[in-house]
Ligand SMILES: Nc1ncnc2c1ncn2[C@@H]1O[C@H](COP(=O)(O)OP(=O)(O)OP(=O)(O)O)[C@@H](O)[C@H]1O
C-alpha cells in the first residue's frame with residue numbers, strides 16, 4: 001500500500017521578508033507537492049489568514065514591524081490550531097526555546113537546509129492531521145465500531161446490515177485478524193435480537209469429548225459426573241445469537257447435530273429423550289478454506305452449503321485502500337485511552353513504517369504493534385524504535401524498493417503513473433538516479449566506456465570516476 005501524500009489542499013503560508021529566501025522556500029515546497037502563499041510581513045500574513053484557509057505557517061522571527069513570535073502568540077491566543085514553524089537565526093537558541101514555549105510545532109535554523117525544511121513540514125502536517133483525526137469522535141464510515149471507509153468494507157457493511165435483519169445463519173470468512181469476531185458482534189447488534197444474549201464460543205478450545213454437552217447441554221446422569229441437568233450454549237443463547245468461531249475445528253459428528261439444529265430449530269441435550277426447541281441465530285466464522293476441508297473429509301458438505309448461502313468475506317487489510325491511516329489513528333486513540341496515557345504525536349518514521357508494512361496478521365497485528373508502542377511511549381509520542389522489528393525491517397525494505405523502482409523509471413525515461421505516485425520520501429537522491437542511468441547505458445553499450453561517455457555527454461574521465469565511486 002502506498003503512503004498517502006502528506007500534501008494538503010490548503011496552502012502553506014511563508015512569512016519572510018527576504019525575497020530570495022521566500023522564493024527558495026516556495027519553490028522547494030511546491031516541488032514537494034504543496035501549494036504555497038508568501039507574505040513579507042506578519043501584518044500581511046494576518047491579512048491573508050483572515051480570508052484564506054491555510055494548513056501551516058512558516059515564519060521568520062525577525063520581520064519588519066511585528067515579529068514572527070508575536071504573530072505566533074497572536075494566533076495561539078486566537079485558539080488557532082494552525083501548524084506553525086519558526087525560522088530562527090543561527091545561534092539564537094533562546095529564540096527557538098521561546099518559539100516552542102509559545103506553541104510553535106517546530107523551528108528551523110538559518111542557513112536553511114532544504115531537506116530539513118521538507119521533513120519538518122511533513123512532520124508537522126502529519127501531526128496536525130492525526131490530531132484532527134483524534135478529535136473526531138467515532139470516525140464516519142464505521143459499522144458498530146468496525147472502522148472501514150474503503151470501498152470493499154463499505155460493501156461489506158451494507159451486506160452485513162441487510163443480512164442482520166433475517167434469522168438466516170451467516171458464515172463469516174476472512175484471514176486471521178481481519179475482524180471476524182468484531183463483525184459477528186456487529187451483526188448481532190444490528191439485528192432484532194440485539195437485546196438478547198450474544199454467546200461466543202471458539203470451537204477449537206473445547207475438548208472433543210465435551211463438545212456435545214457444551215453445545216446442547218446434558219440431563220442429570222447422562223454420563224459419569226453429570227450430577228445435574230445442565231444447559232448448553234444453544235440454550236444460553238436463546239433468543240439471541242450464537243457465534244461459532246473456528247467452525248472448521250468442529251468434529252464431524254457434531255457437525256451433523258449442528259445441521260440438524262439449524263434445520264429443525266431443535267436440540268437434544270446429551271442423555272435427553274426429547275428435542276427442545278431453540279430460537280438461536282447462528283453466526284459461524286473460519287479463517288480456513290472449508291472447501292479444502294470438505295475434500296480432506298474434515299468438513300461436511302451439507303453443513304457447508306447450509307452456512308455458505310449467506311457468507312460474508314472480510315477483505316484482508318492490504319485490500320482496504322485508505323483504511324490503514326484511519327485505523328492507525330483510531331487504534332492509537334483506543335489504547336491511549338485504555339492505558340490512560342496521553343499520546344500527542346507520532347514520529348514521522350513510525351508513521352511511515354506503519355503505513356508501509358504489509359500486515360499478514362491484518363488488523364490484529366496492527367493493533368498489537370500499536371498497543372506495544374503506546375505501552376512503551378514515555379513522552380507522549382509513538383516512536384519508530386518502539387515498533388516491532390519485523391515491521392520496521394519490512395517498511396525499510398519496501399521504502400528501498402519503491403525508491404529503486406522509481407529511479408529505474410526515471411533512468412529509462414519512463415515516468416509511469418506508479419512512479420509519480422510513489423512516496424516523495426522514498427525518492428532517491430539525484431546521484432543515485434544518475435548512477436543507475438550510467439550503469440544502464442553501460443550495459444546497453446556492452447560495457448563500452450567510450451560510447452557510454454559519448455551518449456551521456458560526459459568526459460571519459462568523469463565516467464571512470466563515477467564508476468569508481470558507485
Ligand atoms: N475494522 C476494524 N476496526 C477497528 N478494530 C478492528 C477492526 N478489525 C479488527 N479490529 C480489531 O482487531 C482485533 C482482531 O479482530 P477480531 O478478533 O475480530 O479478528 P478475527 O478475524 O476474529 O481474528 P482471528 O482470526 O485471529 O480470530 C480486535 O481487537 C478488533 O477489535
Ligand SMILES: [Mg+2]
Nearest residue numbers: 177180181245
Ligand atoms: Mg477470531
